[in-house]
Amino acid sequence: NAGVTQTPKFQVLKTGQSMTLQCAQDMNHNSMYWYRQDPGMGLRLIYYSASEGTTDKGEVPNGYNVSRLNKREFSLRLESAAPSQTSVYFCASREPGSREKLFFGSGTQLSVL
Amino acid sequence: TQLLEQSPQFLSIQEGENLTVYCNSSSVFSSLQWYRQEPGEGPVLLVTVVTGGEVKKLKRLTFQFGDARKDSSLHITAAQPGDTGLYLCAGLYSGNTPLVFGKGTRLSVIA
Numbered sequence: 001n002a003g004v005t006q007t008p009k010f011q012v013l014k015t016g017q018s019m020t021l022q023c024a025q026d027m028n029h030n031s032m033y034w035y036r037q038d039p040g041m042g043l044r045l046i047y048y049s050a051s052e053g054t055t056d057k058g059e060v061p062n063g064y065n066v067s068r069l070n071k072r073e074f075s076l077r078l079e080s081a082a083p084s085q086t087s088v089y090f091c092a093s094r095e096p097g098s099r100e101k102l103f104f105g106s107g108t109q110l111s112v113l
Numbered sequence: 114t115q116l117l118e119q120s121p122q123f124l125s126i127q128e129g130e131n132l133t134v135y136c137n138s139s140s141v142f143s144s145l146q147w148y149r150q151e152p153g154e155g156p157v158l159l160v161t162v163v164t165g166g167e168v169k170k171l172k173r174l175t176f177q178f179g180d181a182r183k184d185s186s187l188h189i190t191a192a193q194p195g196d197t198g199l200y201l202c203a204g205l206y207s208g209n210t211p212l213v214f215g216k217g218t219r220l221s222v223i224a
Contacts, residue, residue, distance in 0.1 A: 004155070033211065040122070042201065042216035043156070058211065090155050100144055100205055102212065104155025 002026050006091050006105035013081045013112045021076040021108050023091030031094040032074035033102070034058075034066060036087040043090065049074055081112045117204050119215035127223055129191050134218045136202035137184045143205050145185045146212070147176055150199040192222045 004025045013019055025032065030051045035043040035058075045058030047066040055066050063085060065077045078085060089108045095101040118137045126132055136145065144163045148156035160169050162178035162185060169176045173196075175188040189196055199219050203212040 035214075040216060042119075043203075043214040045211055045213075048211055092155070100146055100161050100203075100212065101158055102156075102203075104157070106154050 004091055004093055004103050004105035006089075006108050008108060009106070010109050011111070013078075013110065015082060015112060017081050017112075018077070018079050019081065020078075021089055021091075021110075022073070023075065023105060024073045025091075025093040025103070026072065027093060027103065028071070028096070029093035029103070030071070030096055032068070033092040033094070034064075034074070034076045035090045035092065036060065037090060037107075038087050046076065046089075081110075083112045086110060086112045117202060117213055117215035119200075119202055119218050121218060122216065123219050123221075125221040125223065126192055128193055132189050132192055132220070134187045134189075134200055134220070135184065136186070136204075136215055138204060139183065140206060141182050143182075145178060145182075145205070146203045147185070147187055148201040148203060150201060150217075152198075156199075156201055189220075192220075194222045194224045196220060197222050 007022045033048040034046040037043050044060050046060055046064050047058055049055045049068040052068055052071045067075045091105045092102040120135050146161045147159045149159050150156040160176045165180045165182045167178040173190045177186045199217045201217045202215045205212055
């Protein structure tokens with residue numbers, strides 16, 4: 001029972017570098033989400049994908065791109081990392097038939113120097 | 114941006130005490146959820162409330178949805194160190210919009 005798997009767990013980047021955060025779920029969920037969590041800010045939605053082949057912007061999409069590669073995988077790309085993108089990133093998927101129940105990965109802690 | 118206000122932001126109590134955490138909005142929710150998050154992990158769903166006035170219990174945790182569906186509370190009876198964590202409320206507004214999360218309440222229960 002892997003659930004939602006995120007890689008890497010930790011990453012340090014220099015300003016201007018690029019990287020892709022990977023997320024995969026094995027629960028056959030249609031909807032997937034990327035959030036960032038900053039101290040005192042709660043979880044803020046970056047992008048989401050309601051189904052394979054569709055993506056939509058969330059509350060804080062600037063500086064990010066996403067790809068819904070297939071039903072299982074939803075990746076988040078930082079093209080030119082900035083210190084303001086230092087955060088903990090969470091991927092989540094939603095249980096079919098439920099508009100509410102999210103399953104989260106264990107997060108990626110990203111530092112941009 | 115639709116806001117979900119959680120209070121208090123931080124709470125430190127002794128084992129055995131009771132506590133209540135609040136989640137408020139000026140807008141009506143179609144449903145509301147409470148999640149608990151431990152360090153180094155993602156949030157885990159505790160409960161979903163849907164009906165105004167609804168009360169749900171999960172062992173020592175009692176969740177209440179306001180009659181007008183604009184607010185919710187989480188009450189913990191006889192808190193234990195294992196209750197320590199970040200408690201997040203998340204609301205679903207009308208329409209096909211994603212969940213909106215509050216900023217969370219960080220609870221520390223001291224033995």
